[in-house]
Amino acid sequence: MPVPSYPPFPDNVPTHPLFIIDHELIKAGDPKEIERLWEAATSLGFWYLKNHGTENEVDAMFDLGAKVMSLPLDEKMKFSQGDGGKSFGYKSLGSNLIEASGLRDAYEDFNIAKDDAVSYPSVTHRTYPTPINDAMQSVVAPFVRKSVEVTKMLIDVFNDKLGLPADELGRRHSITEVSGNQARFIRVPSNLPLGKTARGHHTDFGSLSFLHNRLGGLQVLLPGTETWQYIKPIPGHAICNIGDALHILSGGVLHSNIHRVLPPPGDQANFERHSVVFFLRPGNSVLLNALTEESSLIKASVDRAEPGRFTTGTTAGEWHSRRVKYRRAINQKDPQSWVAGQGTEGKIY
Ligand SMILES: O=C(O)CCC(=O)C(=O)O
Numbered sequence: 001m002p003v004p005s006y007p008p009f010p011d012n013v014p015t016h017p018l019f020i021i022d023h024e025l026i027k028a029g030d031p032k033e034i035e036r037l038w039e040a041a042t043s044l045g046f047w048y049l050k051n052h053g054t055e056n057e058v059d060a061m062f063d064l065g066a067k068v069m070s071l072p073l074d075e076k077m078k079f080s081q082g083d084g085g086k087s088f089g090y091k092s093l094g095s096n097l098i099e100a101s102g103l104r105d106a107y108e109d110f111n112i113a114k115d116d117a118v119s120y121p122s123v124t125h126r127t128y129p130t131p132i133n134d135a136m137q138s139v140v141a142p143f144v145r146k147s148v149e150v151t152k153m154l155i156d157v158f159n160d161k162l163g164l165p166a167d168e169l170g171r172r173h174s175i176t177e178v179s180g181n182q183a184r185f186i187r188v189p190s191n192l193p194l195g196k197t198a199r200g201h202h203t204d205f206g207s208l209s210f211l212h213n214r215l216g217g218l219q220v221l222l223p224g225t226e227t228w229q230y231i232k233p234i235p236g237h238a239i240c241n242i243g244d245a246l247h248i249l250s251g252g253v254l255h256s257n258i259h260r261v262l263p264p265p266g267d268q269a270n271f272e273r274h275s276v277v278f279f280l281r282p283g284n285s286v287l288l289n290a291l292t293e294e295s296s297l298i299k300a301s302v303d304r305a306e307p308g309r310f311t312t313g314t315t316a317g318e319w320h321s322r323r324v325k326y327r328r329a330i331n332q333k334d335p336q337s338w339v340a341g342q343g344t345e346g347k348i349y
């Protein structure tokens, strides 16, 4: 399907500029480009990635996402994540909180485990609706495989820059270990009431997010301020960001930034907002503690931070499940339930 033609992102709305990193140059080991990537990852932790070679797979995923989201609600609910902290499957509109006060979100998403895409037709975690099954080998698995390749290459660059022994990060993201790696389709309804937040502020749970946007709405909180700014989508450019796992493993050297999703600005608000993401996460058994023994740079950063800040003592699997479970509105028993869903943005773990 051709990319729908949307109204342009309005030019009277402030946006936050990001580094544009050329994946081809990174692959070729270009020292200047590696320096720019490092600067992006250690400052805001967000950057555009161009020439990532996944453009066709991403377009096919947008088409599949539209098909999956247009299934009847009762069909999607047959594949629900449930409320126990599982992140593969369907999350319905309004089932999460966007803030402690009890306000609900305005987005739905459908998540496909990397492990299920790769093992199909064998089931590793769970089953999926027919349109996903039909496209698992032709659309989902190629997108997942390329996304893993792209994100793992960036992780190898961070491994070197952090002064870690070879493959310390890579082996914690082994493709063969069961993990929370997943592809996600997101839909935000059109014409939401003015001032409504679609997806509440959060940091991402995993290591690296590889996000594809066609409409505006994504905003970042500028560190140390109360200012939110839009990230303007650029055709063919992915948006990458560091998540909590890499933030913790690197002792805070890599930055996991708070972001949220608002309805698209200007005339774009008249359209449903679809996005596609791949989340690279550590293997479920990986301990989320800073790698201080393995890198003096990481140790120095941890030594400057408050004690315990980068020692969670929990595994990536536990971390992920806790955060998913306690964002669910139904699991809010007391004020502590909201706090239990927080990641590095909450500093409480
Ligand atoms: O849809 C977007 O632009 C961002 C989604 C997001 O932040 C997430 O799924 O973690």
Ligand SMILES: [Fe+2]
Pocket (backbone or CB within 6 Å): 202, 203, 204, 259
């Ligand atoms: Fe996110």
